[in-house]
Each structure stands twice: as structure tokens, then as C-alpha cells.
Amino acid sequence: MHTSNSPAVQALFLFLSENNEGLQNAALVLGGSHALKRVQNLLDHLGAARKLSRCARMDLVALHELFTLKYVGDPERLETALFSEIDPMDPMVDEICLLTDRLEDHMRAIDAASDLPVFDFGIAA
Known part of the structure; x- marks a missing residue:
């Protein structure tokens, strides 16, 4: 895929780099140690390879x-238990929402700049 050097992909890499700590904290709070490890691996991979591999795309979707x-909402998932422990008034909630919006914006921009959808959000904006 030749999107790896596109301005949209480079902007995503910059966002991930600049928000490294916040992304890791959010992953830990929302998904536990497994999610934290996955984000750390993603950040390490993108920092070293500077390429949006299939594995990196899957990690970004996750x-x-x-x-x-x-x-x-799925009682069998760790995410449900962890989410129930979050105080909605915690300032961290606003940071997670902002990170989520910005991550999605970057992913959508990559899709918009690609011949084929990379993350496939569909047509709706």
C-alpha cells in the first residue's frame, strides 16, 4: 500500500507520537494491561518502521x-468492568474523548486519501 508516505499517514504518526502517554493511559484505563501492551507495541512499531503495515492497521482499529x-456492555468483557469503575466527572474522560475524536479524524483522513479504504468507516462522516 502506497499510503504510508502520504501526508495523512504522516499526520497520524505525529498525532500518535505527540499523544503517546495519553494513549497509553487511556488504553490501560479502558482495556487493562493487554490493551496497554498492544498500544505500546503499536507505538514502538510505528516509531521504528514509519510504515502503516497490515498489523499496525489492525492495532489502530482495535x-x-x-x-x-x-x-x-458485554458482561463477559473486561472493558465493561473497567468502564464501570470510571468516574464520569474525572478529567481523564474529557482527554479520552478528545483522543478518540482526533484518532478517528486521522483514520478517516487516511481513508479519504486512499484509493481503497484503509480503515473502512464507510461513507458516513
Whole structure:
């Protein structure tokens, strides 16, 4: 895929780099140690490879799903238990919402700049 050097991909890399700590904290709070490890691996990979590999795309989708609370509500999922422990008034909630919106904006921009959808959010904006 030749999107790796596109301005949209470079903007995503910059966002991830600049928000490294916040992304890791949010992943830990919303998904536990497994989610934290996955984000750390993603950040390490993108920092070293500077390429949007298939694995990195899958990790970004998983991060987006975690941040958008896709699995909250399923009593069998750790995300549900962790989410129930978050105080809605905690300032961290606003930071997570901002990170989520910005991550999705970057992913959508990559899709818009690609011949084929990379993350496939569909047509709706």
C-alpha cells in the first residue's frame, strides 16, 4: 500500500507520537494491561518502521474500538468492568474523548486519501 508516505499517514504518526502517554493511559484505563501492551507495541512499531503495515492497521482499529467503547456492555468483557469503575466527572474522560475524536479524524483522513479504504468507516462522516 502506497499510503504510508502520504501526508495523512504522516499526520497520524505525529498525532500518535505527540499523544503517546495519553494513549497509553487511556488504553490501560479502558482495556487493562493487554490493551496497554498492544498500544505500546503499536507505538514502538510505528516509531521504528514509519510504515502503516497490515498489523499496525489492525492495532489502530482495535484501539479505535476500545476508545469508542465498542465492547462495553458485554458482561463477559473486561472493558465493561473497567468502564464501570470510571468516574464520569474525572478529567481523564474529557482527554479520552478528545483522543478518540482526533484518532478517528486521522483514520478517516487516511481513508479519504486512499484509493481503497484503509480503515473502512464507510461513507458516513
